[in-house]
Amino acid sequence: MINIQHLNGLSYLICSLNNGMSTTGLYRIQKQGLDDNKIKQALDMLLVDRRNEFRELSEVLLRMPKSLEPIPNYEEFILNFCLEVNDAFKTWSGQMSLSMNSPQKALTILRQLSRDKTTMNQLAHLLNISYTLADEFKEIYRRLK
Numbered sequence: 001m002i003n004i005q006h007l008n009g010l011s012y013l014i015c016s017l018n019n020g021m022s023t024t025g026l027y028r029i030q031k032q033g034l035d036d037n038k039i040k041q042a043l044d045m046l047l048v049d050r051r052n053e054f055r056e057l058s059e060v061l062l063r064m065p066k067s068l069e070p071i072p073n074y075e076e077f078i079l080n081f082c083l084e085v086n087d088a089f090k091t092w093s094g095q096m097s098l099s100m101n102s103p104q105k106a107l108t109i110l111r112q113l114s115r116d117k118t119t120m121n122q123l124a125h126l127l128n129i130s131y132t133l134a135d136e137f138k139e140i141y142r143r144l145k
Contacts, residue, residue, distance in 0.1 A: 034141065042141040043079060050136065053129050054078050060126060061112055079137060085109055085127060086134035 047054065057078045058064075062071060071077070088106050090096040113126045 038141055038144050042137055042144055043075060045140050046079075046133070046137050047075060050133060053133055057081065057126065057129060057133075060115065063115075079133065081109075081112075082130040082134040082137070085130035086138075089131055 054075050058071075058074050061078065061081060062074060064071060084105065087096065088102070088109055091098060091102050092106070109127075110123070113130075114123045117123050117126075
């Protein structure tokens with residue numbers, strides 16, 4: 001089983017998925033101090049209104065051919081990515097200090113989202129979706145206490 005802990009492993013994970021690796025139990029949200037049951041509940045509540053945004057991001061990040069069946073639990077993978085974008089923005093804006101892998105994380109985020117895009121507006125749109133989904137998830141999670 002693979003746990004997604006760092007964004008730097010994103011390219012490898014996508015490559016492995018396209019090579020037919022089993023995806024059962026693959027995704028798990030890795031944030032310290034968060035309760036698994038509340039994570040699931042908050043994600044389910046977020047998906048009620050934001051399923052289309054999750055789908056849009058998955059089309060860019062996972063790039064699965066239409067002929068294959070959907071990846072189980074792709075929403076958790078996308079939420080992990082969104083939380084990474086949120087953390088990266090805090091680093092970019094000076095709200096968090098730089099870590100050793102901040103530059104690589106930022107480049108990976110930009111590279112994954114900008115694939116096949118022709119304008120900065122398209123990239124900014126995907127960054128905004130990612131940031132908004134992470135913020136809304138955090139707010140729903142906070143209110144579940």
